[in-house]
Amino acid sequence: MSDRNALVVGAGIGGLAAACALASVGWQVAVYEQAKVLREVGAGLSMAPNAVRAMEWLGLGPALRERAQGQGIGVRRRSGSWLVRLTDRDLTERYGNPMYAMHRASLHQLLLETAVGAGVRVHTGRRARSVRPDPAVTFEETVCADLVVAADGVHSRLRSALFPDHPGASYAGYVCWRGIGSVAAGSRLARPAVWTDSWGRGVRFGSALLVDSRVFWYASKAGPEGAYAGHTLADVMSIFDGWHEPVRALMASSKPGTMLRNDIYFLKHPLPSFVAGRVALLGDAAHAVTPDIGQGACLAIEDAVMLAVALSSWNDVDDALRDYDLTRRPRTQKLARISGGSARVQQASHPVSAGLRDAVVRLMPKRAYLSAGSEALSWRPPEPARW
Template sequence: MAQPDRRPYAVVIGGGIGGLTSAIALHLSGWRVTVLERAATLEPVGSGIGLAPNSQRALDVLGLGDRVRALAAWEGGGGMRAQNGRWLVRISGAATAAEFGGDLVLVHRATLVDLLVSALPADALRTGVRAELADPGAADRRAVVRTDDGDIEADLVVGADGINSAVRSALFPAHPQPTYAGFTAWRLVVPAPDRPFEPHETWGRGGVWGTHPLKDGRIYAYATATVPEGGHSPDGEKAELVRRFSAWHDPIPAIIAAARPDDILRNDVRHMSTPLAHYHRGRTALIGDAAHAMAPTLAQGGNQAIEDAVVLAHHAAPGGDLTAGLAGYSAARVPRTTAIVRQAARAARMNHLTSAPLIAVRNELIAAAARLGPNLILRSFASIADWRPPQQPYAAGTELAQR
C-alpha cells in the first residue's frame, strides 16, 4: 500500500520561465509542486533570451547551468554600434568572462522552456488550467487556488503569471498597474544572413536594434522605438521595420528582408514604475514580471525571474517558518529588483534619445569610455552580473554555484 506524500505542497500559477524555474527549485528543496498554466500547450513567443552570468549561477544551483552554457552560439564577443555602423564599444567574450566569471548565453525561449520542463517531475505540469488565487492563506490556514475543476489548497502559492498578474492584483488590489515605458519593441527570429557579422546592439535616433546568433544557425533580432502607446502599423509590422530601420547599417536591412510578416512580434513595453513594498502576502509569493516588470534595456527580465526562483526556494525551506521565510524572500529581492527596474528605465532614456546633438555627445562618451578599456564599460553592469545565489547546488558533483 502506497504511503501518502507528506511533503509540503506548492502550487505555481504560470508556466513561463520564472514559474518553471521556481517549481524546479522548490521540488529540489523538498516541496511537492504543481504548475498550473492557462495555455493548452507551452508555446513560448518566437524570441530569444540572454542569460547573463547571474542567472547562470542560479541555474547552476538547479544542476542546469552547464547545459545552458552548452547552448552558447558565439564566443567572439560583440559590442555596441552607432546607427551608421561605427563601433562604439567592442568587448570580447574573454573580457566578459574575466570580469564576471562567465559570458552571456543567448538561447531561444522555446529551447530554455524545454530544458526547464525536462527537469520537472513528470506529473508536475498541468496545462490548459485556468487558475486564480481565492485566498492567499495565512500562518494558521492554507492558501486556496480556484480552478474550473475545483479548489486546491496549498501550503505555498507562487504567482508567476506575468506582467498582467491576476495574483498580484489579488494580493495588492490598490497598487498601481505597470505603466508604459515610452517605447514599443519588435522581436523576430530569421535565417542567418549570407554575410558574416558580429553580435551587436545599435543605438540610433529614438530606437535600438540588436542582432545575435542562436545555436541552431538562426538569428534573433530585436528593435525598439519611441512611439505612442497602443500603436500598430496599418500595413504590417515588417513595413514598419523597413520604414524605421532599413537605412541603418548592415546586416539590419538583410535581416528585415528575410523576415516573414508572421515572424515579427510587436509589444508595447511596460514596467513597474511604482515598486511593490513586498513580494508576498500570507502564503503567496510573486516572482518575475508579476513582481517587478522591467524594461528590456538591461536584458534582465527573465534573469531576475530565475534569481527569484532560487532565492524563494532558499528562504521557503520545508519544515521552516514559512512566514519568516517569505519575509526573508521579500527582503532579499525587493531592493535588488527595484534598483534594476530603475536602472533599466534610465538606460531606456539614454538609448532612446531623439536629439541629434545629445546622441552625438552620448556616442562620444561611450566611445571614450571604451578607449579607456572594456572593463570600464563592463563595470557599469557589475552590480547585476556579479550576483551569487544564497545556496549551493542541489545536483551533486556536476555544477558549480560559484563561477
C-alpha cells in the same frame, strides 16, 4: 519527499524555474497555466553571467551551454562604427561567464523537461480567477496549498488581487519587434560573436547569434502605447533605411508572419512586498524590468533559486517568505529603476541627447563600461551543497 506542496500560477520561464527549484529542495509542486497548449511564444533572450550561475545552482549549467551561444557585447552607431566592443573573454574574466543568447523556446523546453522529470505536475487550460493569502487559488474550483507562487507575468492578475492599490505596470515609451533571422543572414555578422545594439535617434536595432547559427534580432521605436500596430515586416525594415549591414538583411531573412510586436512595460512603481500571506510573487509579476538591461528572464530564475534557498533555510514557511522578500526586493526593484532610466537613455530621440549618449559611451574606458554592469552581473547564489 516532503509532504509540503506548492502551487505555481504561470508556466513561463519564471514559473517553471520556480517549479524546478522547489522540487529540487523536496517540495511537491503543481503548475497551473491558463493556456491550453503549453508552448513558449517568443524569439530570443539573454542569459547573463548571473543567470548562468542560477542555472548552475539548478544543475542545468551544462544543458544551458549546449543550447546557448556565448558571446561578447557591443554598441554601434547606425553607421556601423563601434562605440564599444567587449569580447566574450572580457566578460568571462570579469564575471566568470560570457553573455549567452538563447531561443526562448529552448530555455522553456529545458525547464519544462526538468520540472516534469522531477515529478512536477503541469495543468493547462486553468485560468486563475482569484487568490487568497491563506493560501488558495480559485480556477474552476478552489485549490489549497502550503505555498502559492504567483508567476503570471507583467500584467499579473494575482498581483492586482493581492495589492489592489498598486497602479500596475507602466509603459516604457517604446514598441519592440522581434524575430529570428536565417543561418545565411547570420553568417554576415561580425566574428567572434558579439551581442550588438545599434543606436539611432529614438530607434534601435539589436542582434545576437544563436547556437544553431540563426540570429535573434529586435528593433524598437519610441512612440505612444499601441503605436505602429499595423506595421508589417516591410514597414519595420523601412525604419532602418540607410543603417549598417546586415540590419535589413537579418529582418528580411525572417520567415513571413513570425515577427512579434510588443508594447514594453515595467514596474515603475515598486510593490510594498513580494509576499502576501503565503503567496510569493516572482519574476515579472513582482518586478518587471524593460529589456534594456537584458535581465527579465535572468531575475526570474534568480528569484526561483532564492525562494528555494529561503524555504530550505527556515522550518517555518512564513519566516522563509519574509527572508525571500527581504533578499529579493531591494535588488530587483533597484534594477527595475535602472531599466526604466536605461530605456529613456537608449531610446533618446532628441539630436542633442542622442549625441551626448553616444559620446559618453564612446569616451568611456573599456574597463569602466565593463564594470557598469556589475550591479546585475556580479550576483551569485549560495553554494548548492548547503541545501
